[in-house]
Amino acid sequence: MTTQRVPNRLAKEKSPYLLQHAYNPVDWFSWSDEAFEAAKQGNKPIFLSIGYS
DSSP states (O other): OOOOOOOOGGGGOOOHHHHTTTTSSSOOOOSSHHHHHHHHHHTOOOOOOOOOO
């Protein structure tokens, strides 16, 4: 079985903290209008993760 690591949208960020999560299987968004619009369109709550690196 082969496992390919597929980056999520955080792979394009500059923050060291966000880049640590670029290969998580979660469809993360950085803090942006795009994130709020996606939540609104999907009628989903915002899950805010605060961390540091």
